[in-house]
Amino acid sequence: xxxxxxxxxxxxxxxxxxxxxxxxxxxxxxxxxxxxxxxxxxxxxxxxxxxxxxxxxxxxxxxxxxxxxxxxxxxxxxxxxxxxxxxxxxxxxxxxxxxxxxxxxxxxxxxxxxxxxxxxxxxxxxxxxxxxxxxxxxxxxxxxxxx
Numbered sequence: 001x002x003x004x005x006x007x008x009x010x011x012x013x014x015x016x017x018x019x020x021x022x023x024x025x026x027x028x029x030x031x032x033x034x035x036x037x038x039x040x041x042x043x044x045x046x047x048x049x050x051x052x053x054x055x056x057x058x059x060x061x062x063x064x065x066x067x068x069x070x071x072x073x074x075x076x077x078x079x080x081x082x083x084x085x086x087x088x089x090x091x092x093x094x095x096x097x098x099x100x101x102x103x104x105x106x107x108x109x110x111x112x113x114x115x116x117x118x119x120x121x122x123x124x125x126x127x128x129x130x131x132x133x134x135x136x137x138x139x140x141x142x143x144x145x146x147x
Contacts, residue, residue, distance in 0.1 A: 050140050056083035058136065060093065060100075066116035067091065067102050072141045078102065080136035091138040096124050100135060 051057045062076045070091055072078070078093075086092045086105040094101050094114055103114035103124065112132055113125035126132040 050079055051081075052139070053081050053083035056136075057081050057139075062102055062141070066121055067104070069117040070104060072102065072138075073143060075144070077142040078138050079140040079142075081139050082136040084137040084139070086134050086137050093135040093138060094124070095133040095135055102138065105132075105134065 047054065058080045060078045060080055062072050062074060062078055064074055068074075072091070080093050084090075088105065088107045090105045092103060092105045092114070094103060094105075096114070101114065101124070104117055106113055106115055106123075111125065113123045114132070115123045124132075
C-alpha cells in the first residue's frame with residue numbers, strides 16, 4: 001500500500017467512508033463535482049466577489065511579519081478600501097512618518113492608535129490633537145500557496 005492509498009480518517013481509497021456512530025449515515029462529499037459536467041459551474045468574478053468600492057480599492061503587497069498573528073504574512077496581496085471608515089479592531093493601512101504601515105486600528109475613549117498583531121513592536125498612538133492618518137481599510141488578504 002502506498003501513502004496515498006488511504007484517507008486521513010483511515011478509510012481506504014475506493015471504499016465507502018465509515019458510518020457516523022451517532023447518526024448511522026455516511027458523510028457526503030462537499031467537493032466541486034465532476035470536472036466533465038460544467039453545466040452547474042459558474043465563473044467567479046473576483047472584482048464582484050471581493051470589491052465593494054471599485055473606484056476606491058487598491059491592491060498592495062504586505063511586507064514584514066508585524067501582522068502575522070492576524071493572518072497577514074510577508075508577501076500577501078492586500079485589498080485596501082479607501083471608502084471605508086475604520087472601526088475598533090479594523091486592519092488598516094496608515095501613514096506614519098511618511099511610511100505606509102499595516103496595523104490593527106484601536107480606539108479607547110478619545111484615544112486611538114495602531115497595534116501590530118503578535119509582535120513586540122510598540123503601538124503607534126495619536127498624540128494630543130494629532131489625527132491618525134488612516135489611508136484605507138484592509139478588506140481581504142490573498143496568499144499564494146505555490147512554493
